[in-house]
Amino acid sequence: MHDSQATTVEHEAHNPALVHQFADAQQQKNAASLGMWLFLVTEIMFFGGMFCAYLIYRLAHFNAFAAGSQQLSILLGATNTAVLIISSVTVVLAVKAAEAGKRKVLVSYLVVTVLLGMTFLVIKGFEYKEKFEKHHVPGETFSLTNTFDDNGKQIPINQKKAELFFSLYFAMTGMHALHMIIGCGLFSVLAVLAWKGHYTPSYFTPIENAGLYWHLVDIIWIYLFPLLYLISRHS
Amino acid sequence: MSDNAEHTTRSQGFYLSIGMGLLVLTATTVGAAFVNLGPFNPVIALLIATIKATLVVLFFMHVKGASEKLTAAVVVSGFFFLAILLSLSLADYLTRSWR
Numbered sequence: 261m262h263d264s265q266a267t268t269v270e271h272e273a274h275n276p277a278l279v280h281q282f283a284d285a286q287q288q289k290n291a292a293s294l295g296m297w298l299f300l301v302t303e304i305m306f307f308g309g310m311f312c313a314y315l316i317y318r319l320a321h322f323n324a325f326a327a328g329s330q331q332l333s334i335l336l337g338a339t340n341t342a343v344l345i346i347s348s349v350t351v352v353l354a355v356k357a358a359e360a361g362k363r364k365v366l367v368s369y370l371v372v373t374v375l376l377g378m379t380f381l382v383i384k385g386f387e388y389k390e391k392f393e394k395h396h397v398p399g400e401t402f403s404l405t406n407t408f409d410d411n412g413k414q415i416p417i418n419q420k421k422a423e424l425f426f427s428l429y430f431a432m433t434g435m436h437a438l439h440m441i442i443g444c445g446l447f448s449v450l451a452v453l454a455w456k457g458h459y460t461p462s463y464f465t466p467i468e469n470a471g472l473y474w475h476l477v478d479i480i481w482i483y484l485f486p487l488l489y490l491i492s493r494h495s
Numbered sequence: 496m497s498d499n500a501e502h503t504t505r506s507q508g509f510y511l512s513i514g515m516g517l518l519v520l521t522a523t524t525v526g527a528a529f530v531n532l533g534p535f536n537p538v539i540a541l542l543i544a545t546i547k548a549t550l551v552v553l554f555f556m557h558v559k560g561a562s563e564k565l566t567a568a569v570v571v572s573g574f575f576f577l578a579i580l581l582s583l584s585l586a587d588y589l590t591r592s593w594r
Contacts, residue, residue: 290563297566301573308577315581316588334525341521349514352555356504475555479548485521486540490528494536 277463296469321421328425329491337489347376358464370451377444
């Protein structure tokens, strides 16, 4: 009896990442994953509030929202969607590399993910720059013109309502961009730690949980893109 | 036991094909936006976005095949409460003109 207990303790001691309140590594991993998901649920509700505000105002002021949406670049928006989807693939391949214990592959995927995240932010930056130049940023100098109907006739747009669209645009994409910046920082730290060999096939929970965060930020953009960029584009 | 934690990830080819599927759906949603479907334009856009989000949640975030059923319960409850937020708010705002 003493012997078996001793081997168990010795066996567990082989995994330095296992803290003592957990029975085994799997239980520890499940607890960390559950905690991460609870955090992500609060993120869903946080963005959910903004999506709810967006829905209510879009239904109330549809024409102004359509006019505002048509000022956004579908090309840049779709490119950014593709960049984020590809970055989600590199994240999941990073998790796979961590599970297989391939340190260099893991570091490469983490670095590529950070680069893709930065690509997204640079494209977003160019979009914001254009918005500032065209006076589409809510505030005293806001003005939205150049909206035409099918016959090329200018449509009068309620400036206050169009301003509301751009307020929501900047609030939602800005908060999403902040999450991207945090994600890039997170993955940069993970890349350094992975390079130093912190993660092994028996312990790579931080990679998995940061991956969950990255995928959630991707999902938020998957909804933001059609809702903000693709309103009433068919006319 | 602990060192051989069960493998949750799938093959590289599987992830690449899910990624390709997501890119194709993105192209589809852009294409569909230029077709006049009347009130169904936003419905189609949100439907495609939801399919994409579901693919990401199930296969990239490994909710499908997760060893802990509690995780799935938390995920579902999160989206459930979001649905309450949106549906009850809209039930209010959309019916205010019904007098």
